[in-house]
Amino acid sequence: MTDHQASEHPAFSQGLWSNNPALIQLLGLCPLLAVSHYAVTAITLGVISLTVMIAANGLISLMRPLMSELIRLPLQIMVIASLVSIADLLLPAFYFELHERIGLFVALIVTNCAILGRAELMARRAPIRGALLDGLSMGLGFFWVMCVMGMLREVLGRGTLFAEAGRLTGFPLPDRGIQLLETPLQIMVFAPGAFFTLAFLIAGKNYLDQRNESRQTDRISQQTSS
């Protein structure tokens, strides 16, 4: 574990796309699958995970001098668990009903391997700036997948978008959400729908990647032949 090595921190886009925690590393699937049936719950959990991820990476990076081999894992878990507990206390104080919906999964963020994974791989070796950027990148990567899944599943499964968001968050939105589909496919809001949606997202990402790759190789072969 040398600072020198990690200071060449990976590109910011890694977390968003090429090494996305949800689509490539397949980490943190428990909350991703469980609360993505409504856009409002998915986005809330996404925001909390993002915040916890950045804060955990920052704190753990600051605690680098204390992280000896022997105690680094308990220390990291302690920091992450405390941050999650803070979120779990603050959320019901401001948005009680929202917390009623996703409360269990807020506490479960502790077990989100994506967060411990970043702490272990990145934050405990990197200086603060790199660690924060890494948290932001990975957190945003998780967040956007969460948002897309929540919105897709709600539209396909309920026909609405942002239903109950107004009541739960206080934003001026109609309580029934925006009606988009007349005959929704109910299964999409149940557990199988979560797996279908994630499968299509992963497949879609792989398709885009392959297309880009073959275009690049085409371009290279054209250049060499001309």
Place this chain on the structure above:
Amino acid sequence: MKPALILATTGGLLALILALLNHWTAPQILERQAEAKLAALTRALPHPDETVRPLLPKGGTSEIYWSAQASEPTGYLFGIRTNAGYSGKIEAWLSVTLSGEIRRIYTFSHKETPGIGHIIEPDQPFIRQFEGIHLLSDGLHLRSNGGEIDAVTGATITSRAIIDALTRSQATFIAARGATKELDG
């Protein structure tokens, strides 16, 4: 520094932060919880724009609420329950006028036979028969027993169970009325 010392210090510090935060958020969470509960209770009332506030929370075994429309009291709201259902417990919210006429029975928990027991669910014709009958009157019996209620064929036990729940709640209504008189006096 020794690893054990580092772990203990960090743990202590984090615990302290959490304890302080908990100290600050706990009353707020309780407040939000009470608000959410009252908001959920308004669904049990006949009119959607009515509000609910506590009347008798302390001491007694049951909770009694005021219902009001535009700050004008419309009656009382309290829980009723019975174990005399066809398959056990039936629980509902009962809304009565200040004088004791039944306004609405809002059943929220029962295990009656599906397809038959649904007669006690909110806004079903059977359960609406009770509206307007005084909680303390003799009308609160099946027609065969000299009352005003038509039992549903095939669901006599369920029908009787609701009457049982209502009869058991008479004391709650009397307590509510008593408490109101105290407030006035």
